[in-house]
Amino acid sequence: MPLPYKINLIDHDRWLSSGYKRTFSWGLVLNEAGKELGFWRVARYNxxxxxxxxxxxxxLEKTGPAIVSEEFALLESRISRGVALSDFVAKIADWLRDQ
Structure with a gap:
């Protein structure tokens, strides 16, 4: 079953709905065909x-070094987080294209 986006952050909604609990601040990154590309996480936030x-x-690994990163200014701001998320996914797509 194809996934909806070129780059899919699995369990990102779970992190948001948890109230930003650190336990849920990570997940898999899959392409549209469901192939695992690596892991996403949110770091340096309270x-x-x-x-x-x-x-x-x-x-590439759950606790491995970041290959791509994108900072956001405010945790609770949908605009700040949303723009960063869009840029983050675009950077992952660019990285994947260059591989």
Whole structure:
């Protein structure tokens, strides 16, 4: 079954609906065919302080070094987080194209 996007962040919605709990701040990255590309995670954020930002990171291993990253300014701002998420996914697509 094809996935809806060229780059899919599995369980990203779970992280949002959890209230940004660190336990849920990661997941798989799959392409539209369901092939595993690596892992996404959110780093450098405080789930109890929504006036600070954080950073989306993509790595080949769950705890591996980030290959792609994109910072966002405010955790609770859909605009800040949404723009960063869009740029983050585009960077993963660019990285994949260059492989």
């Amino acid at each position: 789930p109890n302080l929504d006036t600070e930002g954080g950073c989306y990171e993509f790595s």
